[in-house]
Amino acid sequence: MFVRRNPQLNRNDELxxxxxxxxxxxxxxxxxxxxxxxxxxxxxxxxKKVPLLRGxxxxxxxxxxxxxxxxxxxxxxxxLSADVINLDxxxxxxxxxxxxxxxxxxLSAMHADMFVVRHSESGAPYLIAQHCAPHVHxxxxxxxxxxxxxxxxxxxxxxxxxKKDFRELTVAIVGDIVHSRVARSDIHALTTLGxxxxxxxxxxxxxxxxxxxxxxxxxxDLAEGITGADVIIMLRLQNERMxxxxxxxxxxxFKTFGLSPEKxxxxxxxxxxxxxxxxxxxxxxDSAVVDGAQSVILPQVTFGIAxxxxxxxxxxxxxx
Amino acid sequence: MSALDKLDAxxxxxxxxxxxxxxxxxEGLLVGIWSGGAWLGERLHQDLGLxxxxxxxxxxxxxxDFSQRGLSAGADHTRLPFEIKGRHIVLxxxxxxxxxxxxxxxxxxxxxxxxxxxxxAVLVDRGGRELPICAALAPAxxxxxxxxxxxxxxDPAGKFSFEIR
Numbered sequence: 001m002f003v004r005r006n007p008q009l010n011r012n013d014e015l016x017x018x019x020x021x022x023x024x025x026x027x028x029x030x031x032x033x034x035x036x037x038x039x040x041x042x043x044x045x046x047x048k049k050v051p052l053l054r055g056x057x058x059x060x061x062x063x064x065x066x067x068x069x070x071x072x073x074x075x076x077x078x079x080l081s082a083d084v085i086n087l088d089x090x091x092x093x094x095x096x097x098x099x100x101x102x103x104x105x106x107l108s109a110m111h112a113d114m115f116v117v118r119h120s121e122s123g124a125p126y127l128i129a130q131h132c133a134p135h136v137h138x139x140x141x142x143x144x145x146x147x148x149x150x151x152x153x154x155x156x157x158x159x160x161x162x163k164k165d166f167r168e169l170t171v172a173i174v175g176d177i178v179h180s181r182v183a184r185s186d187i188h189a190l191t192t193l194g195x196x197x198x199x200x201x202x203x204x205x206x207x208x209x210x211x212x213x214x215x216x217x218x219x220x221d222l223a224e225g226i227t228g229a230d231v232i233i234m235l236r237l238q239n240e241r242m243x244x245x246x247x248x249x250x251x252x253x254f255k256t257f258g259l260s261p262e263k264x265x266x267x268x269x270x271x272x273x274x275x276x277x278x279x280x281x282x283x284x285x286d287s288a289v290v291d292g293a294q295s296v297i298l299p300q301v302t303f304g305i306a307x308x309x310x311x312x313x314x315x316x317x318x319x320x
Numbered sequence: 321m322s323a324l325d326k327l328d329a330x331x332x333x334x335x336x337x338x339x340x341x342x343x344x345x346x347e348g349l350l351v352g353i354w355s356g357g358a359w360l361g362e363r364l365h366q367d368l369g370l371x372x373x374x375x376x377x378x379x380x381x382x383x384x385d386f387s388q389r390g391l392s393a394g395a396d397h398t399r400l401p402f403e404i405k406g407r408h409i410v411l412x413x414x415x416x417x418x419x420x421x422x423x424x425x426x427x428x429x430x431x432x433x434x435x436x437x438x439x440x441a442v443l444v445d446r447g448g449r450e451l452p453i454c455a456a457l458a459p460a461x462x463x464x465x466x467x468x469x470x471x472x473x474x475d476p477a478g479k480f481s482f483e484i485r
Binding site for chain 1: 398
């Protein structure tokens with residue numbers, strides 16, 4: 001029988017690319033989180049650099065804009081001693097008509113060792129991973145609506161940091177679930193790590209009922225969705241959803257699905273509030289919550305660097 | 321008699337203790353290399369009546385075989401509960417072999433500051449050096465075939481013995 005292998009793993013089931021959390025065993029996720037813990041302490045040393053990727057070239061290929069993700073990948077690669085090349089692809093070769101695979105072939109000829117890829121098309125990092133040389137590693141930094149695995153992993157790191165164990169947790173993900181690659185990655189990661197209750201909370205246009213197939217509880221009422229939650233993950237509301245007619249207005253959305261201090265009081269008293277950023281204060285989340293004691297939004301950013309260092313060092317240490 | 325029978329880890333520890341007493345300068349610091357060296361460092365620290373706790377250093381983040389073997393376990397074991405800048409350090413390990421672990425551990429040490437000096441003390445020197453590194457103290461010297469791995473073990477009571485795999 002022909003068994004299709006997970007393209008992220010080599011023959012020894014070691015991680016060689018990070019393309020999606022879906023299909024990765026809990027042992028690999030846990031190994032990444034444990035390794036990230038190590039790198040968190042490196043970031044507190046006199047010399048905030050380790051030589052694991054010395055002499056390697058990491059190309060940041062952002063076909064879609066992102067400041068935070070690109071910057072944290074850049075910092076992570078530099079702290080591993082790699083040379084980092086940032087390419088604003090959206091404004092260069094692609095705009096001149098070069099195909100994705102031609103771009104990759106050209107960059108490979110410049111001796112790239114790792115590609116960090118963000119693309120508006122779901123699956124683009126897979127295509128690159130399938131066509132690059134065996135020694136080249138690919139990290140998905142967000143593809144279309146599909147996956148954002150390092151954000152999912154840094155969310156898991158944050159949850160584990162504050163809550164220790166996934167097996168008792170109720171996690172509410174609130175907002176535009178259907179268009180969110182972050183939500184999809186979080187749901188896969190939480191399921192794999194054993195979180196018993198995951199709730200997808202939002203209006204019917206953004207949280208369709210068929211999400212139940214992913215094993216989540218669908219709630220169209222914010223109060224119901226966050227009552228008793230240990231972790232609340234707020235998603236950014238993209239402005240184009242309003243112009244697309246899926247939502248009436250930002251003000252209306254805030255009234256029904258915005259996280260205010262009063263709504264937050266329905267969650268467990270020690271619940272944490274997360275957000276992948278950038279935040280729209282007063283749209284999906286109240287300023288008082290963003291800046292409040294239960295917010296762990298800024299620690300997420302710090303953990304994100306350590307998690308990306310872990311991912312890059314683990315895949316670079318495994319060969320195809 | 322096998323090589324293992326000749327190695328009485330507890331007796332060698334006694335010699336190591338006497339030797340380290342002489343090596344350690346006033347205000348000197350003990351740092352053990354994870355994992356066997358860290359056990360030795362911990363017990364030496366106690367037996368020498370030093371204040372505070374012994375340091376632990378991991379070689380994992382500076383290993384030169386990373387591209388072949390990947391990230392090895394124990395990378396998060398470095399614990400230096402003191403400033404090392406300007407201090408005299410005695411680095412302790414169980415077995416000295418190629419010298420590569422020592423090179424990596426010294427690099428790791430330097431990520432925390434510039435010590436005044438670093439001296440190496442080990443229980444066993446098994447030869448086979450691939451780098452210009454030597455120990456100031458090694459109570460036992462033995463020869464083992466290259467394929468064999470010699471390491472220290474510690475039972476629940478804290479007693480040391482050697483394992484060959």
